[in-house]
Amino acid sequence: MSVELALSYSVRRLLLYLVICAGFWSLIEAPSKAITNLTVMWNKSADTNVQGYKVYYGTVSQQYTNSIVAGNATNASVTGIKTGVTYYFAATSYNAAGWESSYSPEISYTVPVVTNAPLTSAVSSASGFNFSVNGTAASLYVVVASTNLTYWAALATNTAPFVFTDTNASHFSHRFYKAILLSAYVPQIAPTPPVLLPPLTSPASAPGGFTFTVNNTVGSSYVIVASTNLTYWVAIGTNTAPFTFTDTNSSKYSRRFYKAILQSAYVPQVAPAQPTAPTLSASSYDSTGFSFNLTGTPGSFYVVEVSTNLVNWVPVLTNAAPFNFIDPNASKFNRRFYQAVPLQ
Helix, strand or coil: CHHHHHHHHHHCCCCCEEECCCCECCCCCCCECCCCEEEEECCCCCCCCCCEEEEEEECECCECCEEEEEECCCEEEEECCCCCCEEEEEEEEECCCCCECCCCCCEEEECCCCCEECEEEEEEECCEEEEEECCCCCCEEEEEEECCCCCCEEEEEEECCEEEEECCHHHCCCCEEEEEEHHHCCCCCCCCCCCCCCCEEEEEEECCEEEEEECCCCCCEEEEEEECCCCCCEEEEEEECCEEEEECCHHHCCCCEEEEEEHHHCCCCCCCCCCCCCEEEEEEEECCEEEEEEECCCCCEEEEEEECCCCCCEEEEEEECCEEEEECCHHHCCCCEEEEEECC
16 A cells, blocks of 8 residues: 555556657648657656556546556657547556556646648649649648648649649749648738839929929829828829820929829828927027027928028028027128028
């Protein structure tokens, strides 16, 4: 009885955990190979009466239909494992007389289902790119392809094993393949193709305004949009490519940016709220220069402009309100005027 108690105490301290090693086949993307065995490991008991260990397992909790005598080893290999099945494990220790302890705490493990089939015998021929799809015999697999390893398009569905030929392979500089079990296949939604902006060429500044040419798909309509801050874009014209566009209002801006957007993809922007008129206050003059504080709509950008004649104004600073402005060049002029205007 004392031996049995000692053995029971020692086995309660057994720590079981699973280590799974799975190989794989590969063609372009490596699919998972079916797990056929598991290694169960535990810590060695400190009880000197323990002579060895036994591992019990089955597919129903606490109902063990199989056992392995591990001797004095601290691991055992369980073979014949099937994918998609949950296995339950427990262990005992035994003494020289063959007396066993009670079961250790039970652990379980569900063997993952293999969804990708091995792809082999890849060959490029005049008819296309060929390879064999091997997997669970008589199971249906979907062959998918990708050019970026992110979006995968389904090409064909067939029963394994079979040979697949991609007759469109020559249309791509590179293409990747894999085969997925039909029951596990989830179609991807095709990504929205990016809207390509046509090139704007031959820019020229003339008395009539700033001109450039829009080149792209002949017969397609494009919207010309302009911005002074690369954030808010306003439509200023629409035409059919190719065409030359002239911005007759370009001289009204210190700078202006342009781009052309396919009319079918163009979404007008909501005009941003106009910032309030700025206030210049708390002016002072010292050795660092002439300074003042600018207040306006917080976070809105304002351009500080200077002039010596109240006719010609030169922008010298752009910043987000509120901020303090210092003109270190003020002493170089007999007089200088300042104003701030919202950045358009």
